Amino acid sequence: MSSERNDQPTAEQEQFTLRMRSLGTRTVLYQQYVASSLGLYNNDYLSIDILHEKGPITAGELSKLTGLATGSVTALIDRLEKNGFVRRQTDPKDRRKVIIVPQYEDKEEVSETYDPLHAKMVELAASYTAEELKLITEFLGKASDVIEEQIYSLSAAPKSKSLPK
Amino acid sequence: MSSERNDQPTAEQEQFTLRMRSLGTRTVLYQQYVASSLGLYNNDYLSIDILHEKGPITAGELSKLTGLATGSVTALIDRLEKNGFVRRQTDPKDRRKVIIVPQYEDKEEVSETYDPLHAKMVELAASYTAEELKLITEFLGKASDVIEEQIYSLSAAPKSKSLPK
DNA sequence: TACATATATCTCGATTACCAAGATATTAGT
DNA sequence: ACTAATATCTTGGTAATCGAGATATATGTA
Numbered sequence A, B: 001m002s003s004e005r006n007d008q009p010t011a012e013q014e015q016f017t018l019r020m021r022s023l024g025t026r027t028v029l030y031q032q033y034v035a036s037s038l039g040l041y042n043n044d045y046l047s048i049d050i051l052h053e054k055g056p057i058t059a060g061e062l063s064k065l066t067g068l069a070t071g072s073v074t075a076l077i078d079r080l081e082k083n084g085f086v087r088r089q090t091d092p093k094d095r096r097k098v099i100i101v102p103q104y105e106d107k108e109e110v111s112e113t114y115d116p117l118h119a120k121m122v123e124l125a126a127s128y129t130a131e132e133l134k135l136i137t138e139f140l141g142k143a144s145d146v147i148e149e150q151i152y153s154l155s156a157a158p159k160s161k162s163l164p165k
Numbered sequence C: 001t002a003c004a005t006a007t008a009t010c011t012c013g014a015t016t017a018c019c020a021a022g023a024t025a026t027t028a029g030t
Numbered sequence D: 001a002c003t004a005a006t007a008t009c010t011t012g013g014t015a016a017t018c019g020a021g022a023t024a025t026a027t028g029t030a
Helices: A011-037 A041-055 A059-066 A068-081 A108-124 A130-156 B011-037 B042-054 B060-067 B068-080 B108-126 B132-156
Strands: A085-091 A097-100 B086-090 B098-102
Touching: A011 B042, A011 B060, A011 B108, A011 B132, A041 A059, A041 A068, A041 A097, A041 B011, A059 A068, A059 A097, A059 B011, A068 A085, A068 A097, A085 B060, A097 B060, A108 B011, A108 B132, A130 B011, A130 B108, A130 B132, B011 B042, B011 B108, B042 B060, B042 B068, B042 B098, B060 B068, B060 B098, B068 B086, B068 B098, B086 B132
Parallel strands: none
Antiparallel strands: A085 A097, B086 B098
């Protein structure tokens, strides 16, 4: 075969990783801009996004997912609750737990802010054939999985420096 | 033709946008973890990433790109400079300007932290045929462009609420 | 040339997210 | 009952960020 294992990455593969990285940078920036235009702090909006994907979760789970200290999550939930983005609900099975329930019905601003991107993405999707879109969608899932793995290994890892110098 | 313009998105297209959003959430989280494991604040690492992509830019450009106030950028550059990630260089053509020059030679920690993800991404890329990878890489470019457009329209837009309450 | 205006960065004071550690409430195990 | 484990909240301190003004340089106009 023409390609061996553990070769240096090809030029095409490097081009691909570069594009992934660019996409990542823009994604982070976009997220920050959306958060600020909603009057939310980054982690507040990120948490809304996480809740959107995962559905109701406990405060502790959100702490693990975001990497924030539990005290920070308490304050974060306070803010989101005050603005009507979520509500607290105690778990009847374990009354120590606080379940965070997203409240999207009354909060169309979030979807409204996201809508233009969504529309553009649908448009982009429509420019591909069914087969191509399937390939891309599956790829996105795999890429997500790779990143999630990396998050796990980073959060498990030495954790090295703590921030305040 | 079988598909009309302005239809509702198909199930496949919705699936696609959902995956994009998941990827975005994970990307933001990953970025935060990397930043913290490098002992950097999010915007500091984000700025390094921007500099990595764009090369040397002025403080003002970084302010626009990150959405941070100019005063915040001053402090941010101070931190990065102190840690040797960048250096300041005055523009001989316009001595008001401060050009931020990335210093990667001595700072392998950054690439080291990024390497595992890079390796996994190369691996993922290698699982595709040349044609498929080309399709995906081109897609990534288009998706980046879409997000960049959205950032522009958000930063141009009302800007609505400012954060402190 | 002199002067006003625009632009780029920096400085300063105030606000507030965040962390770390301890406090409180509930559950689980013996 | 009693101890330990778990989940969230509270408190105090630190520092990133903002906003507004200060400083330095550049540009335009008479």
